Amino acid sequence: DRDRLRELLVDFRDRFAAPALGGAVLSRAGALDVEVIGSRRRGGSDPVAIEDQWHIGSCAKSITAALYARLVERGDTEWGVPVGDFFPDLADRVDTGWSGPTLDEVLVCRSGMRANLSRAEMLNAWKDTSPMTEQRTRAVVSALSRSPRSRGAFRYSNLGYNVVGAAIDRIAGIPFERALQIHLLDPLGISSAGFGPPPDIWGHKPKLKVGSLAAGRGSPAEPASNRSDNPAVMTPAGRLHLTLTDWAKFQHLFLNEGNDLLKPATIEHLLALPQDKGRGMAMGWVAADTLGGISYGMQGSNTFWAATALIDIDFERTAMVVVNDGRTSLLRRSAQLAASILQPH
Secondary structure, X not given: OHHHHHHHXXXXXXXXXXXXXXXXXXXXXXXXXXXXXXXXXXXXXOEOOOOOOEEOXXXXXXXHHHHHHHHHHOXXXXXXXXXXXXXHHHHHHOOHHHHOOEHHHHHOOOOOOOOOOOHHHHHXXXXXXXXXXXXXXXXXXXXXXXXXXXXXXXXXXXXXXXXXXXXXXXXXXXXXXXXXXXXXXXXXXXXXXXXXXXXXXXXXXXXXXXXXXXXXOOOEEOOOOHHHOOOHHHXXXXXXXXXXXXXXXXXXXXXXXXXXXXXXXXXXXXXOOOOOOOXXXXXXXXXXXXXXXXXXXXXXXXXXXXXXXXXEOOOOXXXXXXXXXXXXXXXXHHHHHHHHHXXXX
């Protein structure tokens, strides 16, 4: 399997000129094959290594949702709590319309939350050095001072996950980042996770970005630059990096009905799709049946990286693909590569 995995990665790199990429396939029994190829930066000679960390972008949303699920199971909170109830300290700044939509609806992007902070707020966030709990509180005020719009309709929302992070700050009594480590990453044995650009592999931003389209092979982005990722306030929505081996430890939860860390009913809740036929997602996951033989998938990109994870139709195996290149075409093709990894041979 590892020889075939390497062949698929080499073919992908040669066809699409990716600086580096990694792939992994995990079985329900816990068997894991991992392979990485390429250079840590385009034009460089320093090869990537198995123990390198990769940015997984919005694939971190499923991890944020799982953290909230852990807090539910601990008895610290519940499913179905209205969004406004988490912020009594901000009662005079939260629109009364948020007494209806629940945090569950935020996690499936159907609460009526707008998609993102404004451009001006994002620019300010890159400069903000105040504690993360304060930054997330300001994001809550920005998000919830306006009434929900089109509650029940799907609108992909990074801002919504920032609000979830602020709720977790309050539920756990410690910052989201620390709660994530204590309640989810440590129990899973995940030690490589961090926030922002990975320290060793460089991401690559496309030459051209127009709307949601990112095209053209761009130059490497210095990991130490704060513009090599989204602002830190967006951490709960997608600023996590970790090794493929550690990402597999999280994925294993979904192949094994919670793996003794989460209850089977909790996994079912995290994967529950809206009942209507419209476009939508579960809590960080989407139905991926259009690829054939796939049940669920997730993808993430901060425009410097691309990441995909797919679960097969029988929940027997998961494939993961990571690329240090943010071109839109590579994000799409990484899903095709992950599907190929899962195909019988």
